Amino acid sequence: MSGDPHPIDERGRSPRVILVSGKGGVGKTTFASSTGVACARRGLRTMVMSVDIAHSLSDSFGLTEHLLNIHGGRPYRIADNLDIQEVDLQAEIKQHWGDLYGSLSTLLKSSGMNNVLAEELAILPGMPEVVCLLYISKYLRENTYDVIVLDCAPTGESMRFISLPSTIEWSLQKVYKLKENVPSIAQPLLRIMGVTPIGDLEELEKFRSIYTHLNSIRETLLDTAITSVRLVCTPEKMVINETLRAYMYFCLYGMNVDMVLINKIVPDEANNGYFDQMVKDQAGYIDEINSHFQPAKTLQVRSFSREVIGLKSLESMACDIFGNHAPNAIFSEEPPYQFEDINGDKLLRIKLPSVNKEHIELFNDREYLVVRVGNFKRHVCLPRMFLNMKPCVANFNDGWLSIRFADAG
Ligand SMILES: Nc1ncnc2c1ncn2[C@@H]1O[C@H](COP(=O)(O)OP(=O)(O)O)[C@@H](O)[C@H]1O
């Protein structure tokens, strides 16, 4: 197909895992669904899975009844080649961690905690994400789908998805600590109540083995030939800031953000004077997005005259977004920047178009580093470690600008 940057990806490269993230309400679920519809229409076996506890795939596809009710958390065939799934977390957690979950919630209740709260807290951090990851792993292993699109929770929470290994350590420590803190008198009591005290080694080993197994999925998520993150944003200041932060985190974790969708742009036909100022503001923000998120590809889509719900609307939105591009293409594989700590020297390396070093301007703007070179301007959201440090140019080599950060004092 002419104009297609990666025609080979259309069918050649599979499987693909596409993670859709972004601030709340910007159109993640809608974009994940329309990407799924577009892939399925091209003959790719596609799954759109909700990784957000606030499931809304059923709404997006215009189902009158909730997927969980009609299909109990299993994949649901909504069109040719297209399955959608909203995982039933409580059921899955009970199935995978039944004993551990039961012991933990009983222990929390026995410490005087409100029952509902105890049940809630017994879901350890990471469990919901793990359930979804186990499904992804299964689908990849069994080659069930060519494309798996993940509709993620708002940015902050979807970070948990990719930071599992550290979460795991933390969870295990929490479990061990709880065990130590149970006064010896509570142990026989628990036994009378029929609860295996936590610390039952077999149980913990089971827990640990699930997590070990997850490491291989982590490799899949970090493999740029398989997984990409797509960020959805709207042309608004606060949204852009949060999206930049997400971009930085995904980059820190070594994941590939290949595309940013700018959603809800005021269309020409709606611009009858009333939206004049908004149209101007949006144009400015669109320029900013195009430059700040390089080298990720930016695609745009207008605000439709009504909510985008149901297969037909989702497909027409996908046509507007992807045009001739294959929806499963890998739009960019280049990391936008790298943060390094070499013997205590904090370095930021940014890929820049060819520039003259003399013309590089650097300044801090709160949590951002602003890099300006002629017309080119890039906002880089800085990790905490780099805040309160002063940037200075170290060198510019092979298209990479290295910036060294020194203590402000
Ligand atoms: N381009 C668009 N035009 C019109 N409505 C849209 C568009 N994109 C999303 N919407 C609507 O905005 C609302 C929020 O979208 P949703 O995908 O649920 O956001 P998120 O998943 O990020 O919270 C939904 O009602 C959806 O139909």
Ligand SMILES: [Mg+2]
């Ligand atoms: Mg959503």
